[in-house]
Amino acid sequence: MTAASTPKGERRRATLIEAAAQLLIEGGFDAVRHRAVAERAGLPLASTTYYFDSLEDLIMAAVEHGGRVELDRGRAQLAKLSxxxxxxxxxxxxxxxxxxxxxxxxxxxxxxxxxxxxxxxxxxxxxxxxxxxxxxxxxxxxxxxxxxxxxxxxxxxxxxxxxxxxxxxxxxxxxxxxxxxxxxxxxxxxxxxxxxxxxx
Structure with missing residues (x-):
């Protein structure tokens, strides 16, 4: 088991994704940088390269996170729709x-x-x-x-x-x-x- 797949590692990775997703909303794609994400997440700068292979990998995770939140919200609305x-x-x-x-x-x-x-x-x-x-x-x-x-x-x-x-x-x-x-x-x-x- 790698450190990234431990419960602590998964929590840290999720925190970084959430931070990147927030930066995307606030400043667009140019706002998502290793240092900015780490600072927003309250984690060491090295954590962004430890949990993600590249900045592209981190951006893609953030985009997917935001998209999944929207789809989940939509599905919840649909489930209530007669x-x-x-x-x-x-x-x-x-x-x-x-x-x-x-x-x-x-x-x-x-x-x-x-x-x-x-x-x-x-x-x-x-x-x-x-x-x-x-x-x-x-x-x-x-x-x-x-x-x-x-x-x-x-x-x-x-x-x-x-x-x-x-x-x-x-x-x-x-x-x-x-x-x-x-x-x-x-x-x-x-x-x-x-x-x-x-x-x-």
């Missing part, structure tokens, strides 16, 4: 809760979209991001289905792209309200004739 016909307004709020979080901070939204852009520049993140995106799409598909709005993969991807674009544009406004912009955009898309599950 199967019933919902109106468009209720469905929109459920979808936005998944995409943006409930009362998400501005920094959390920025990190969500920074992860997507950064993945293009950091190929080592691509397999992880594709895997988590697949799980996220499954969650959204189930929410649509349970709400009486069955949706196929192509239409789901179109709606996600629409919302993502609206949010990114809203982030640069003087007084941004990304959720309000995304709410209006998604509502209009779902009300169009032929929209997913729309009852004419």
């Amino acid at each position: 199967t019933e016909h919902r109106d468009v307004d209720a469905l929109v709020e459920l979808v936005l809760d998944q995409m943006l979080g409930v009362d998400a901070r501005f920094e959390v939204l920025l990190l969500r979209y920074e992860r997507f852009v950064t993945t293009g520049r950091r190929p080592y993140l691509q397999p992880l991001m594709r895997s988590m995106q697949g799980e996220f799409h499954e969650l959204l598909t189930e929410i649509f289905t349970r709400s009486g709005f069955p949706i196929d993969r192509k239409r789901l991807q179109q709606l996600i792209a629409l919302v993502d674009g609206a949010i990114v544009n809203a982030l640069i406004e003087v007084d941004p309200d990304p959720r309000a912009v995304a709410r209006a955009m998604l509502h209009d898309a779902l009300m169009r004739p032929g929209a997913a599950g729309r009852r004419e």
Whole structure:
């Protein structure tokens, strides 16, 4: 058994991951550095290279941690969701809760979209991001289905792209309200004739 696999080692590794995840939210990918992570975790600088093979390894663990927290929250919401016909307004709020979080901070939204852009520049993140995106799409598909709005993969991807674009544009406004912009955009898309599950 290596020191990293002992209970103490696992706790230290988890502490470092949590510290890196917090730095990601606060300052983006550039904020995650060995020294900054160690200081935030209250551990020696050498611990970051002891428990992680590289800075990339640490960043990937932090990204996965953040993504898993979001997916776990989404699955908890889904577990409480009954199967019933919902109106468009209720469905929109459920979808936005998944995409943006409930009362998400501005920094959390920025990190969500920074992860997507950064993945293009950091190929080592691509397999992880594709895997988590697949799980996220499954969650959204189930929410649509349970709400009486069955949706196929192509239409789901179109709606996600629409919302993502609206949010990114809203982030640069003087007084941004990304959720309000995304709410209006998604509502209009779902009300169009032929929209997913729309009852004419």
